[in-house]
Amino acid sequence: MSRNADNRAQFVPENHENDHFLLTTVVGSYPKPKWLNRAKDLSEDEDARFDADNLEEAYDDASEVITHEHERTGLDTVVDGEMRRNEMVEFFAHRIDGYEFNGPVKVWGHNYFDKPSVADEVEYDEPWLVDEFEFTRDVASRPVKVPITGPYTLANWSFNEAYDSEEELAYDLADLVNLEIEKLVEAGARYVQIDEPALATTPDDHAIVGECLERIADGIPEEVRIGLHVCYGDYSRIYPELNEFPIDEFDVELCNGGYEQIDVFTEPDFEPDLALGVVDAHTAEVEPVEEIKENIKQGLKVVPPEKLTISPDCGLKLLPREIAYGKMENMVTAAREVEKELDAGEIDLDAPVPTAD
Incomplete structure (x- = not known):
């Protein structure tokens, strides 16, 4: 069951x-600064x-640069852009007892993934993300969100x-994620996102x-906001079941598909x-503010404004950095303009929103 906790106001x-x-x-x-890859x-x-x-x-320098870059766009909550992470599974597998690596596996074309093996029962040894969070928290002037690859x-x-x-x-890994979130909460984290692309x-x-x-939410x-991010896929196959998930927020990738599934x-x-x-997140073009405003209104078909969070479709690491920045900057501008229109009563929340082209 959705947590429905009143934990949103702390981010205003x-x-x-x-x-x-x-x-x-x-x-x-x-996107990582080019010099970080060179380092x-x-x-x-x-x-x-x-x-x-x-x-x-x-890594510290890059994390500080990107955190401040996020803040300059006006984002309400920021991350460090995952500057210390190489790949979303590999990064955590290196930090979980029971995993081992036996070399890269070809996944498509000429791309390889260092797919880990679970060779023994997984165990929690040392915190995975607490140092990363504490550094970002200390250099940020806005609340910091912590993304964690989910156990599934x-x-x-x-x-x-x-x-x-x-x-x-998966269940044993979920218990470890719960332990990690407890450590993050002790360090001051109030916004955690579980990434489960495999669910799609x-x-x-x-x-x-x-x-x-x-198990994770136990x-x-x-007051700690728990989000779930699921990339692409046929969402009708997990809805309305996701209403039973103990989360505060469900993050969906719909812009790339023209909101056909809204x-x-x-x-x-x-x-x-x-x-x-x-x-x-898949196009190297900065969407105009007016276009993003129409996209935001698609969300108002589903939830009222007080339950709507605005984000990019997915992680932006594969885009040119100036494009990623432009998208974030225009996204924040669009959100603030929609807020003003809502304040002025210029948006009819009961009117049907046309489907995007």
């Missing part, structure tokens, strides 16, 4: 000028006088060599994801808040 900026508030955020990943290469070169401490300083994806995108079923592995490819397993989320205070969420009523992708 003190100087917010409108009565209405559309929470603006990012999904997680963001990583240097750290792996035995002939270069560039050691682990130098690389850690480079961590299980589904790994070789399972230790458990009788992938389901059992295997939607019949929504019951497993639901149980994982129950004991987490209501009506999926209108019957029965959508229970959690809706985090709606309003700029396309």
Whole structure:
């Protein structure tokens, strides 16, 4: 069941000028500065006088740069662009006891993924993200969101060599994610996003994801906002079941598909808040403000303004950095303009919103 916790107001900026508030955020990943990739290469070169401490300083610098870049766009909640993360499963597998790596696996074309294996029962050793969060929290002037790859994806995108079923592995991983969130909450985190892209490819397993989320949310205070991000796919295969998930917010990728699936969420009523992708993470063009405003209004078909969060479709790491920045800047401008129009009564919330072309 949706948590329906009253935890949104903490993200309203003190100087917010409108009565209405559309929470603006990012999904997680963001283009890395080119010099960060060069620094990583240097750290792996035995002939270069560039050691682990130098690389850690480079990660710190990049995280600070991108966090401040997010703040300059006006976003209400920011992340560090996942500057320290290489890949969403590999990063966590290196930090979970029980995982091991046996070399890259070809996934498509000439692209390879360092697919990990679960060789033993997974266990929690040291915190995965607390240092990353604390650094970002200290350099940010706005609330920081923490994205975490979800247990179902961590299980589904790994070789399972230790458990009788992938389901059992996912549940053990969910317990570890719960422990990690507890550590993050102790460090001050109030906004956590669980990324489950594997759910879009295997939607019949929504019951497993639901149980994982129950384990993740167990004991987490209501003031901590829990979001779930699911990329692309046929959402009708997980709706209305997702209304039973113990989350505050469901983040969907609909802009890329022209909002063809927006009506999926209108019957029965959508229970959690809706985090709606309003700029396309797959196109290297900055959408005009007016176009983004129309995209935002698509979300008003599903939830009232006080339950609508505005974000890009997905992580932006594959875009040119100036394009990613432009998308965020226009997205925030569009959200603030829609707020003003809502304040002025210029948007009829009962009127049908035309389907996007």
